[in-house]
Amino acid sequence: MWEALCWRRGSLRYYMVSTCLRKDLAQPHGSSTQTDAEMNTAAGRIAREHTGLIEEGVDALLTLLSARPDGCSQALSWGIYSTNHLLALAYLAEFSYWRWCSLDPGTDGNAASDEPARRLWLAQTLRLAHRYLHVVEVLMEGCGWTTDRSRELVRLVGGEAPLRALLLREWKKKAEVEREVARALGAPQ
Amino acid sequence: MGRAAEDAAIRAFERLRMLPGEPFETMASAAAQKRLARSRMLFNVLSARFPATKLDDVRVMGLEWMEGMMESTFAAETTANKGVGGCCSRILVVLDHGAEWARLLVDAYREAGRLASQTSGGSSLERPAVTPPPLSKAEAAELLCKACAAGAMESIDSLPELAAAETEVRDRPANSWYPCVYLSERPAERSLLPPVCAGPRG
Numbered sequence: 001m002w003e004a005l006c007w008r009r010g011s012l013r014y015y016m017v018s019t020c021l022r023k024d025l026a027q028p029h030g031s032s033t034q035t036d037a038e039m040n041t042a043a044g045r046i047a048r049e050h051t052g053l054i055e056e057g058v059d060a061l062l063t064l065l066s067a068r069p070d071g072c073s074q075a076l077s078w079g080i081y082s083t084n085h086l087l088a089l090a091y092l093a094e095f096s097y098w099r100w101c102s103l104d105p106g107t108d109g110n111a112a113s114d115e116p117a118r119r120l121w122l123a124q125t126l127r128l129a130h131r132y133l134h135v136v137e138v139l140m141e142g143c144g145w146t147t148d149r150s151r152e153l154v155r156l157v158g159g160e161a162p163l164r165a166l167l168l169r170e171w172k173k174k175a176e177v178e179r180e181v182a183r184a185l186g187a188p189q
Numbered sequence: 190m191g192r193a194a195e196d197a198a199i200r201a202f203e204r205l206r207m208l209p210g211e212p213f214e215t216m217a218s219a220a221a222q223k224r225l226a227r228s229r230m231l232f233n234v235l236s237a238r239f240p241a242t243k244l245d246d247v248r249v250m251g252l253e254w255m256e257g258m259m260e261s262t263f264a265a266e267t268t269a270n271k272g273v274g275g276c277c278s279r280i281l282v283v284l285d286h287g288a289e290w291a292r293l294l295v296d297a298y299r300e301a302g303r304l305a306s307q308t309s310g311g312s313s314l315e316r317p318a319v320t321p322p323p324l325s326k327a328e329a330a331e332l333l334c335k336a337c338a339a340g341a342m343e344s345i346d347s348l349p350e351l352a353a354a355e356t357e358v359r360d361r362p363a364n365s366w367y368p369c370v371y372l373s374e375r376p377a378e379r380s381l382l383p384p385v386c387a388g389p390r391g
């Protein structure tokens with residue numbers, strides 16, 4: 001019941017924010033393709049209006065993923081006990097990306113003092129997007145879930161270099177990290 | 190053993206009952222409406238008879254309300270997803286109050302000694318490894334500076350990278366207690382560390 005409540009509180013907020021973003025970011029036919037930086041700035045401008053919903057959604061979904069004691073497997077230790085938990089992980093990565101965008105230094109009202117928080121949200125986006133990729137493509141290989149968006153998120157927040165740095169901090173073993181970076185940033189499996 | 194938390198949970202349930210839930214209830218199944226009605230009946234009994242009541246009955250009252258509320262708001266939420274209604278914010282108010290009340294119930298069980306304390310592990314409210322994120326040395330230095338400036342070293346205990354550094358810093362003589370210097374590898378960086386917040390925030 002508690003997990004269901006956390007899921008509903010987080011997913012409804014995700015629905016509300018993503019609806020606003022989709023509506024406002026929809027490009028008219030014939031418009032030029034945006035660069036990653038332009039996409040980040042545009043998303044950040046809208047996300048700034050919803051920072052409360054984003055952070056409350058993050059809190060609810062993190063609570064969902066921490067509702068049970070650690071399991072023995074990698075997926076369980078990351079809180080993935082069901083497809084809802086996996087979807088929560090994907091939503092969390094998206095939430096974190098939006099919050100990172102909302103602190104874009106190019107957006108009016110953001111100060112230089114926001115930079116440390118921005119770096120932490122970036123790290124959280126990378127960590128969560130990569131975890132989703134790893135669960136779907138490695139731990140649950142062949143499950144049929146799409147990873148296009150998570151791969152895109154990793155690219156939007158910097159791609160290879162920050163992902164390598166993050167994995168080196170967490171996994172420690174350089175050879176494993178190099179293999180994982182190449183796999184995660186390669187073509188979808 | 191005191192029962193203040195149990196009393197607070199019963200009294201707080203009054204606020205749940207006053208939430209604008211009726212618009213959602215009409216969309217719920219008969220079974221969900223029956224659960225909501227049962228929770229109200231239990232509340233009337235518990236609030237009238239406390240302290241001659243059982244904690245498990247408070248839990249049953251809450252579960253009945255939660256299940257009825259979850260089902261009735263889910264029907265409304267599904268309608269909202271189809272673009273028919275604009276009631277998401279009102280649903281969130283109901284769900285959030287439900288979560289807050291669940292925490293009061295947890296407090297009541299802790300008070301009764303029937304649930305391990307929050308720090309003993311296994312709590313449903315503890316965070317997994319995804320938060321707080323591991324910090325780089327520079328980030329750790331910035332956070333220590335902020336914590337020192339605020340005089341709130343205890344607030345960083347949850348950050349594993351900082352907890353170890355803090356222990357070492359505390360063991361140093363007072364006149365050499367400069368966390369920024371301790372954590373910064375290059376002297377030139379020492380005065381450039383900006384004041385920062387302690388993590389992702391709004």
